[in-house]
Amino acid sequence: MQISGTDVLKCMSCGRCSASCPHSGDAMQTMPHQFVALLKRGEVEKLTSSDFLWKCLSCFTCVERCPRGVKPAAIVEAARLMVIRQQGEAHISAGEIPELLDPELPQQLLVSVFRKYKA
Amino acid sequence: MIFSYYPGCTLSTKAKEMDNHARKCAEVLGFKLEEIEDWQCCGAVYPLGADEVASKLSAVRSLHAAREKGRELVTLCSACYHVLKRVNEDMRDKAMQKTIHTYDDTLNYGGETKVLHFMEVLREYVGFDKLKEKVVNPLKGREIGAYYGCMLLRPSSIMEFDDPENPQIFEEMLKALGAKVVEFPRRNECCGGYISLKEKQKSQEMAGEIVANAHKCGAKELITACPLCLYNVAKTPDSNIYYFTKLLAEALGVGS
Ligand code: SF4
Ligand code: SF4
Numbered sequence: 001m002q003i004s005g006t007d008v009l010k011c012m013s014c015g016r017c018s019a020s021c022p023h024s025g026d027a028m029q030t031m032p033h034q035f036v037a038l039l040k041r042g043e044v045e046k047l048t049s050s051d052f053l054w055k056c057l058s059c060f061t062c063v064e065r066c067p068r069g070v071k072p073a074a075i076v077e078a079a080r081l082m083v084i085r086q087q088g089e090a091h092i093s094a095g096e097i098p099e100l101l102d103p104e105l106p107q108q109l110l111v112s113v114f115r116k117y118k119a
Numbered sequence: 120m121i122f123s124y125y126p127g128c129t130l131s132t133k134a135k136e137m138d139n140h141a142r143k144c145a146e147v148l149g150f151k152l153e154e155i156e157d158w159q160c161c162g163a164v165y166p167l168g169a170d171e172v173a174s175k176l177s178a179v180r181s182l183h184a185a186r187e188k189g190r191e192l193v194t195l196c197s198a199c200y201h202v203l204k205r206v207n208e209d210m211r212d213k214a215m216q217k218t219i220h221t222y223d224d225t226l227n228y229g230g231e232t233k234v235l236h237f238m239e240v241l242r243e244y245v246g247f248d249k250l251k252e253k254v255v256n257p258l259k260g261r262e263i264g265a266y267y268g269c270m271l272l273r274p275s276s277i278m279e280f281d282d283p284e285n286p287q288i289f290e291e292m293l294k295a296l297g298a299k300v301v302e303f304p305r306r307n308e309c310c311g312g313y314i315s316l317k318e319k320q321k322s323q324e325m326a327g328e329i330v331a332n333a334h335k336c337g338a339k340e341l342i343t344a345c346p347l348c349l350y351n352v353a354k355t356p357d358s359n360i361y362y363f364t365k366l367l368a369e370a371l372g373v374g375s
Pocket of ligand 2: 010011012013014016017018036065066068069070071072082
């Protein structure tokens, strides 16, 4: 909760964050409003084991549209950081990168990937 | 007028063309972009964790360098703009200033620098009327849509770039250049961002929806300020997307 710097108690469970999320149509995901709810209830393990950690795009639509000023994206990020820091887990290995590249790929993409998938 | 300039990693390499065009356009419009010395990559993604400090250092160094020159800091890449502006906001906090100072004691920085996107220079320092006067090749009859993406607009409380749900800054530029402006609802939706490295299908789906929506509204061409948006959206056939600077340079007669 500290890492995220947000106040989950303000959440009124309206679901607007999840409705705005680009992943809203995808099945079987822990959506942003559930992240907020899980953290409110202290169920941190469910947060850190969710696959959504690697799906969130940091597009900030949820942050922009939340009527209560909660920052769901920051909670997803905090859980992601916990996984990376505590378990030293990375979502990508150096070996698998070359085959994912193409000539048009901008540096920005690789820099972003290193930040999001590692530490 | 001289502005400090932060090109960032992508504009120094893959998107060199955006850098070139911007410098030439600036000259025509009466201002200069002076690259700050020894800048380092901003990291492309703003570190959201409230306890992250080291990953913000490179941005702070550039912001600090601009302040030492007494200039505003201009950038073009959406990601650089996003990171620089948010880190700048963080630096207004006293505790953060102290922590940064313990990492690097040459940095006494309190968020004084004004961070500007190149488009804000057009809007606030040049003016769209003056821009219009400088156009030598009006883009008559061309139906163009502006794709904003995420980074420039959200969160609007910090970015203060434009209305996050109904932005107008690129449309105003297009109008000044004589183009037929096409506004499409998905212009502020996410392109899929960095997941395009590993989850190509999802990001192509997202980009495809954006292009389909733009086409439906009548856009034949699309402009962007973000190298990652360009990369993702250009994977969709007939997206015809390119950097806004290319269009600007063309209209001002300094393209290629
Ligand atoms: S920042 Fe993440 S959780 Fe929030 S809307 Fe975007 S993808 Fe969804
Ligand atoms: S939009 Fe805000 S208040 Fe509504 S469910 Fe999401 S976090 Fe809670």
